[in-house]
Amino acid sequence: QVQLAESGGGLVQAGGSLRLSCATSGRTFSRYATGWFRQAPGKEREFLSAMSWSGESTSYADSVKGRFTILRDNAKNMVFLQMTSLKPEDTAVYYCAAKFLGRGGTHATDYAHWGQGTQVTVSS
Numbered sequence: 001q002v003q004l005a006e007s008g009g010g011l012v013q014a015g016g017s018l019r020l021s022c023a024t025s026g027r028t029f030s031r032y033a034t035g036w037f038r039q040a041p042g043k044e045r046e047f048l049s050a051m052s053w054s055g056e057s058t059s060y061a062d063s064v065k066g067r068f069t070i071l072r073d074n075a076k077n078m079v080f081l082q083m084t085s086l087k088p089e090d091t092a093v094y095y096c097a098a099k100f101l102g103r104g105g106t107h108a109t110d111y112a113h114w115g116q117g118t119q120v121t122v123s124s
Contacts, residue, residue, distance in 0.1 A: 002026035002113050004096050009118030016086050016122070022079040022096035022115055030074040033104035035111055036081045038092035038120075045095070049081065050104030057103050064090075086122045093117040 008020040022034070035050040049060045049070040058070055064083075071080040079096055097111035105111065 002029055002032055002098050004098060004113055004115035006094060006096050006115040006118040009094060009120045011121045011123065012086055014086060014088055014122055014124050017082070017084045018086065018120060020081040020083065020094055020096075020118060020120070022081075024077045024079065024098065026077070028100075029077045029098075032098040032100055032113075033102045034070070034072060034079045035097045035099075035104045036068075036070060036079075036094065037097060037108060038090075038094045039117075040092040043092075045108045046092075047106040047108070048094075050106065051079075052103040053101050059104065059106065061106075083120075086120075088122045088124045090120060090122050092120060094120050 003025045005023045033053045036048040039045040051058045051070045067085045069082040095117045096115045098113040099111045
């Protein structure tokens with residue numbers, strides 16, 4: 001079992017950067033694939049990025065490719081989402097997610113474990 005807790009959200013101006021963190025618990029975290037999603041009011045949860053449990057494979061949604069980077073530090077049981085060139089349309093609650101083994105996935109249903117979310121607001 002793994003538990004997740006996001007932090008690092010906040011208010012930023014368009015064009016700015018933020019780094020979201022996801023602290024995880026569980027001795028086998030290194031064997032979990034991880035993903036980042038977001039959900040804006042009135043919209044479905046949207047896939048952003050995923051990393052396989054080995055760290056060898058990553059994937060990104062077209063909307064964030066080239067702007068967002070997923071990172072993980074297994075020694076610290078942490079996952080990160082580095083976000084640059086932020087736009088007002090990036091405003092949403094951001095969630096990290098995890099699934100045991102595998103490459104990660106692009107659907108929320110691919111993941112069994114979720115954090116509580118952190119709000120990101122990008123002002124124009």
